[in-house]
Amino acid sequence: MALSNNVIGAINFVAVLLSIPIIGAGIWLNSQPDNSCVKILQWPVIILGILILVVALAGFVGAFWRIPWLLVTYLVAMLVLIVLLACLVVFVYMVTIRGSGHLEPNRAYLEYRLDDFSGWLQRRVRRPYKWDRIKSCLSSTSMCAELNQSFRMAQDFFNAHIGPLQSGCCKPPTQCGYTFVNPTYWISPINTAADMDCLNWSNDQTQLCFNCDSCKAGLLANLRKEWRRANVILLVTLIALIGVYLLGCCAFRNAKTEDLFRRYKQGYT
Structure with a gap:
């Protein structure tokens, strides 16, 4: 079981590393002048990245110190966070699917119309207050x-x-x-x-x-461009996290199997 725990710990360490791009995407959004004025997406992204970091660290500790209940908590909590990240990726894609600029005669720059954007984004700026x-x-x-x-x-x-x-x-x-x-x-x-x-x-x-x-x-339009860039990072990280999570589940199952087999041998002898 020690080998399986080491594998689980290594997998969770990768999960720790994968939280960094998510936190980084949120910090990058917050550094953009328009996003810092609106304050919609960056904090959910940063908070989600920090939660993934904390949960991955808990799984890392649970594996190397052989704390089964902590590993189970990690598996449940990480699944919830992966679902939340997937929902966020889909949400950002849906609200930014519309909103292209329009060319005007003899102009290189684009003009933008409010009605071209999703209703959810429009409501973020239509209310006077x-x-x-x-x-x-x-x-x-x-x-x-x-x-x-x-x-x-x-x-x-x-x-x-x-x-x-x-x-x-x-x-x-x-x-x-x-x-x-x-x-x-x-x-x-x-x-x-x-x-x-x-x-x-x-x-x-x-x-x-x-x-x-x-x-x-x-x-x-500026938010849309920046959110779509951040969403690419979130999507790639999500796919990697799903892969890491599935590997972790397999390693945990193997560890439990090894533990049961060891107990059976001890009881038999």
């Missing part, structure tokens, strides 16, 4: 000021591949027909009735289009 907090956080960043430092000429700006947040929050929507002065200052056309965002645009550098639906859509 939530958006006011997010807007205050986003407007405190330097993302719009960076555009003024990078682009002086209109054509250079129109040919730029700027990110979803900058496209949605730092300039008016292209369909509004505003005239470029610099990336964050535009001359209003006579008719601004094309969209409510056209009326919500402000040349006040603290306001810009942070009250626009296009800004909310740009935020969701």
Whole structure:
């Protein structure tokens, strides 16, 4: 049984290592300015990674110190955590399946519309009390000021591949027909009735289009891109964890079989 316990311990050590990418994915999300403003996905990912780390360590201790009840607890708890991780992977995939940008004539950057995203994501930004907090956080960043430092000429700006947040929050929507002065200052056309965002645009550098639906859509587009990247890490880790868990179950069963066989031999002799 000692050999089987060593195998179980080694398998649990691999499970400990597999918790690191999950925690790392959560920390990476939290380091992104938009995710740090929204605070939706990163903490569930970090907490789940820490729980997997703790449970794997418990299994590691139970194997090397031969504590059967701790190994059983590990098997049950790890199964629950694997199911939770699988649910999280599926959930992230489902809420990010929609939300592509749209090309506008003579523009290299994309425009984003709020209705293109999943209803669950839309509800995270449509409620005024939530958006006011997010807007205050986003407007405190330097993302719009960076555009003024990078682009002086209109054509250079129109040919730029700027990110979803900058496209949605730092300039008016292209369909509004505003005239470029610099990336964050535009001359209003006579008719601004094309969209409510056209009326919500402000040349006040603290306001810009942070009250626009296009800004909310740009935020969701950025979240979608980052969440999908993190979800790839979670999916790969999930598959590896399932493999490790199945190996652990087989090793535990073999250990129990060896123990029963040893007791039988002792009783027989």
